[in-house]
Amino acid sequence: GSSKPGAFLDMKSNTTTGPGRLKLEFNYEVEAYYTSNVDVPNFNSRSVKVPVTNSYHVLLILAVTEVENAEGIKSTPIAKRECKFRTENEGITSYKYYSDTTCESECLKKKMKEVCNCISPQLARVELGDKVCNLSGVICLRQKFGEMTVIVNSWENRTGIVCKCMKNCEEMYIDLVFRETLSQ
Template sequence: MVISMDRNKLFWNTSFPSLTVCPHKRIDEVKVEYYMQRNKKLFPTDDIKDQFRNFIVKLADLSYDNMDDLPMNNTFGIPSSQYMDLLYDLKWSFEPEMSSGAAVRMYISETITEFGICHSVNSLVGRYNSYDYWKSNDWRVIDHGQRVTVHPLDGEIYAQIINLSTSYDVYFHSAGEIPDITKKKYTFPESDYTTVELVALEIFTDKKARDFTIKQRSCRFRHEAEDMMTVPVYSFGLCLMECRMKFTLKMCNCIPHFYRNRIRGGRVLPVCDLRGIACMASIKDEIIGMKFSSYEVDCNCHSNCDDSNFFVQTFRSRVWFLGANLQWGIIDYPKMQLRRNVLFSFADVLVYIGGLAGFFLGCSLLSFTELIYYFVIRLTRKVFCTRQSRDSSKKKKIVKVRFFKK
């Protein structure tokens, strides 16, 4: 396999950048009040009610880097297996509008990330981490439609999310990926109209490489998900997510609530309670940095065979009286694209060996086959036939001796 550069930019399309938006406001105060009214026995005093409000907000924002902020003194009678169900029932209705200048319509869908409940745009894998997909015990591959692409002749292409209604974090990534906790995030306030311009660098793999093993090409296609535990497709980000899940399960005997706890085969993993969250907080640096010195985890994570990387070139914000809006797009189209091609196949190796042998030795691959036949197969057959004839002659002599004795 070899990675080469393609500079014929007018002959290929460029993937439009996908993103994941994580709103800062995730809990609806009205729903929280209604929940406490239905469960008055669990909240007898105003002090306990205030503690629960603080607890549920911190739980909705929980990630590996802020686990120390979660209050650990009261569970409020909520089992850890119901954390995600409760967060979903009490979540704030985040319903922005989506528009784009691309020829293909883009969709925004809810997804559960390592940062909590977020929303992904133009994602081919985000819906596999949705609450509805988990609860329906679904393992089928979803048809997400076409990959959104643009061409240099299309000019400047933008997409925008309107009426965000809250401050938010944004993670830019490819359509076949999810946001990762180690990637850079961009935070924007709720009163700005923000425009982000990105540049792209893509790599695609030749279809002939599908006949090679994963070890030979050092990458995986999306359908090669036989090692995945929680999703029916593969991506590098999903693999890292499961790797962290395996490590927390080994170290703390549980997994965070923002992971799918039902894996292939029907096994249900325990969800971390406050004690488990405290355990994860003590090893959060190892989890985030993927430096599992205390326990070795076999992740077997390879890069995506077809992948897009997006880098923020510029972004600008201005005060907008109609609420938070986000606009992003590509202005400078990439002038280079990486391609992973097959340099030598098995047939090419045979041709090159035959050509070199004919040039230097004056023989062909058929000559090597004849030599193998003469020194191995023919010699073995001759030895075997000689030994067989000796055994048969011995048997004849024994029969003659017995005959004359009689």
Template sequence: MKFPTVAICEVNTKNELGEDVEAYVTSLGKGIREEYNFDVEAHISFILFPSQYTHGTIKARCLRYEDCDNCAKCPKTGYRKLVETFGANCTEIFEQCWLAGKEFDCCQYFLPLYTPYGTCFMLNSLQNNHPGSQHWMSLELDRSQKPELQVVTSRSIQVSLLNEEDIPNTALKGISLVIQEGQDRALHFHSELMANDVDVRDIPIEARNCRFPDETLPWSLYHAYSFSTCISDCTRIFQEEVCKCNSYLLNPYADARFVDCGLAGYSCLEASSMIIPDVKKVMRFNSSRLQCSCLPSCAEGDIRTVYESVLRFNPKGQEANITLVMPVWPTDQYRRQVLRSRLDGVVSIGGILGLFLGASILSGIEFIYYFTLRAANTALMARRAQQLKQT
């Protein structure tokens, strides 16, 4: 069996951002009546942990301080730089990792990626990795190995189980679990893979109603196609059409062609309910450049939650421990096959001709040959014979 892709995203469950963020907010100024501006700190928390956004908070936390000269104000620009400065890196989050009881280097295989959920560390994702690289881990297990992945972190996290081409997306419901510091949790899941026949690629995309991961859309910013990345791309285009900028999270590789939103841009997105939009709204959106029509991935399998539990909880604990287990080995596999290939069509045509006309495709070829190549060859030979007689 093959263990699915895993995404680890940091979450803020204690509303604590650290001394460096507090020093930064203090350097910006004060509150209206307080020495410390907690509203600006909350706005920076939204920048670092966008999944915890609540509609209306940007206006409530930031606009009230615009006319106050001595007050700390929400940063106007440079949100991507703030995440790079104050966001946690891999070594600050991960402590230990095991797969099938064998320990491995977490930061060699969990690679960072900007996603709609925030900064996540992805294990074997086609969006920031590829098979054969030094960071691609073999997740193929045999029956002598226990299908279990255990991760210990020093911060609260959200764990998501994904297909290789997918990303965590706040607009889509997926298999995920939040583990707070001091918790030891287990998630039991079941996974069934998808296998595609070779002939499936010969079928037009409109007919097979899915796209392979390497069939990326021309306007996509992601390295592989999936339904979740298509929704992210459509959201980015929607934001750009409405507010002339987009969230830095939807531009994961910092493509210079697209402008990251600042405070004014996020205020516009909030007024249009486009920071965490409804999927149906995004799917109905028709841009002047394209129509958003997202198909599923041809390679996506089915991952389902079986059981989740809290094994242990220590309120004073400093570690978060998650164990991902597949309790039963998969016995089924989805298969997408072509019922009638091009060769089948040729065979069917030949059979119909043979049944109703007593002929086959070969007979048709012979018919064409008899009245074209053979007729021309016969005429040419007759002309040569006539010339020989005259000489």
């Protein structure tokens, strides 16, 4: 592990290393998200929110399941296999790797620019030249909140954004299997 900003902790946990442990301390109430190593939390995030306050200890036990495809599947055209590997990031400009959530984030960003001429300050990545919403932009985003934060399929008859994002060929599912809140 390293204490440098932006450095990654080696948090491998498997049948050889055994279960991992991570302790975080917060001085203020926060919402902590957990996602896979390629997913990003966004307005449409499938991540679970965990409220934490400084007067409680919260114990979470997570189960991680990784799904991988056979190596030969990479030679199958993307359109036929209907999924993308993390290095197949064509069209993704804000992130190094492809995932369905990085694609959704790019799609949301494009829609925000189109409708409100700015992007939410809450988006994970802002690129050079992106106009971050000021107060009037944030008001625009709030007025259009439903259509700006819900991703729908093209055949659905409801308000939302249609994003043409493929699933990941390699998935990591993170499930909350135990939660206990104890007062200090």
